[in-house]
Amino acid sequence: MTVKNSATEQATIAVAVGPPLVHRSPGGGVLLAGLGVLAFSLTFPSTVWGLESFGPWSLVALRSVLAALIAGCALLVGRVPVPARRHWAGLAVVAGGVVVGFPLLTTLALQTSTSSHAAVVVGLLPLTTALLSALRTGSRPPRAFWAAALAGAAVVIVFTVQQSGGKLSVSDLYLFGALLVCAAGYAEGGRLAGVMAGWQVVGWALVLALPLAVAGAAVALPFEPVHLTAHGVVGLVWVAAGSTFLGLYVWYRGMAEIGVPRASQLQLAQPLLTLVWSFLALGERVSAAAPVAAVAVLVCIAVTQRAGSRRAGRTRADAPVET
Numbered sequence: 001m002t003v004k005n006s007a008t009e010q011a012t013i014a015v016a017v018g019p020p021l022v023h024r025s026p027g028g029g030v031l032l033a034g035l036g037v038l039a040f041s042l043t044f045p046s047t048v049w050g051l052e053s054f055g056p057w058s059l060v061a062l063r064s065v066l067a068a069l070i071a072g073c074a075l076l077v078g079r080v081p082v083p084a085r086r087h088w089a090g091l092a093v094v095a096g097g098v099v100v101g102f103p104l105l106t107t108l109a110l111q112t113s114t115s116s117h118a119a120v121v122v123g124l125l126p127l128t129t130a131l132l133s134a135l136r137t138g139s140r141p142p143r144a145f146w147a148a149a150l151a152g153a154a155v156v157i158v159f160t161v162q163q164s165g166g167k168l169s170v171s172d173l174y175l176f177g178a179l180l181v182c183a184a185g186y187a188e189g190g191r192l193a194g195v196m197a198g199w200q201v202v203g204w205a206l207v208l209a210l211p212l213a214v215a216g217a218a219v220a221l222p223f224e225p226v227h228l229t230a231h232g233v234v235g236l237v238w239v240a241a242g243s244t245f246l247g248l249y250v251w252y253r254g255m256a257e258i259g260v261p262r263a264s265q266l267q268l269a270q271p272l273l274t275l276v277w278s279f280l281a282l283g284e285r286v287s288a289a290a291p292v293a294a295v296a297v298l299v300c301i302a303v304t305q306r307a308g309s310r311r312a313g314r315t316r317a318d319a320p321v322e323t
Contacts (some may be wrong), residue, residue, distance in 0.1 A: 033254025033263040039247030041273035044115040045281045046238040047107055053232020055224025056107045057216060059239075064099055064206065064213035066240035071203035072210070080200055087196070090188045094205040097185025098248065100212065103239070105178035113171035116284050117163055119274035121175040123156035123297075126264040128183035133260035136187050141261045145304050149261075152268045152300035159271075159293045186264065189248075190255035198252030202245060265304040268297045 050059045083091065109118055127149050133139065185205075192201045255263040272294045278284040 029254045029257025029263070030266070031254070032250045033258065033266050036247050036249075036251025036254055037266050037270050038273065039242050039250070040267070041119075041270045042277055043239055043243040043247075044106070044110065044118050044274050045277045046235040046243065047103075047110050048115050048282055049231040049235030050239060051107070051110065051232075052229050052235070053227055054236065055220060055226075056104075056111060057220035058224045058226070059236065060100075060104045060107050061213050061216035061220055062236060063103060063240045063244060064209055065217055066236070067099075067244035068206040068210040068213060070241060070245050071199075071206040074199065075203045075207070080203070083196065083200075083204055087192060088208075090192050091201070091205050091208055093188040094185045094192070094201060095209040097181040097183075098189065099185075099205055099209040099244065101181035102178045102185065103244070105174045105181070109171035109174035109178070111171070112169065113175070114284055115278040115282055116275050116286060117160075118171070118175055119271040119278065120156060120160045120163060121172060122179060122182075123160075123268065123271035124153055125179055125183060125186075125270075126267040127153040128179050129186045129264040129267075130261040132183045133187040133190065133264070137191060137260070139259070139261065144306075145261065148300045148303035149265060152265070152297055152304075155293055155296045155300065156268070156271065159289060162289055163287060186251075186255070187260055189252050190260040190263070193252040193256035198254075198256055199249040201252050202248040206245070262304065265301055268301050269294075272297060 047059070050063075054062065106118060106122070130141070130149055134141070189198075189201050189205070251263075272290065275286050275290050279286045
């Protein structure tokens with residue numbers, strides 16, 4: 001399917017001639033995207049654990065290498081054909097934004113920033129993704145969708161300013177850069193997931209980044225000391241297998257089924273989930289403002305989902321029916 005903010009029911013809508021589209025299941029798409037958000041919410045605490053054993057550059061390189069090996073094995077076992085040449089530019093955007101850019105910038109930020117603070121700043125990712133997706137695909141979500149998305153972003157911004165005392169640090173600049181590159185990767189990956197399976201999008205992006213990751217590991221490991229701990233190993237394994245491969249797989253599949261703008265709004269819950277994991281796994285202090293922000297964000301998610309469903313319903317009603 002394309003990543004327009006619409007959904008169709010199986011065997012009821014006439015489909016234009018073109019590449020085969022991913023089967024659409026709005027309920028299943030929400031579930032898959034939600035599982036992706038759950039996996040991503042563990043990324044920052046796992047990265048903090050990983051930094052106990054590895055330097056930032058080594059951790060990112062090893063994370064990409066391990067994830068690429070998993071993806072490569074899956075592609076070989078599935079005998080997946082190499083993507084058409086026209087798709088490689090998009091896969092390069094996914095690799096640069098999601099496989100390399102976002103992990104590197106957030107890992108550098110987490111050297112001086114707490115996991116909970118980073119999670120709230122990156123809470124702006126849904127709005128950034130929706131904006132880039134609209135520009136990339138020409139989709140036009142309804143006004144209610146944008147109003148709720150902006151409200152959710154405002155909640156995240158206020159929460160961030162309140163937590164940071166109104167000051168921005170170098171780590172915040174890293175995080176804002178991570179927002180842009182990751183949103184670009186999400187939007188392009190969501191588009192590609194409409195013409196190939198989501199796990200294949202992730203897999204080929206990881207394979208594409210493998211030479212760079214191997215080179216990075218070869219350069220970084222001799223200069224960054226390695227002190228293996230249980231937390232460090234678990235953190236590395238999770239960010240490689242859980243966040244980078246499995247998380248991206250279900251996330252892109254969900255985006256393909258419900259559209260990038262709607263799926264991206266589910267990520268409004270990600271900072272709040274990360275706050276929980278940061279408290280439980282890292283012992284970080286969570287402010288009293290978190291429950292208030294949680295309620296406000298969940299309301300925004302409900303509004304965006306309802307607005308997207310209404311637009312999808314109108315699209316189905318206006319579409320020609322097969323005879």
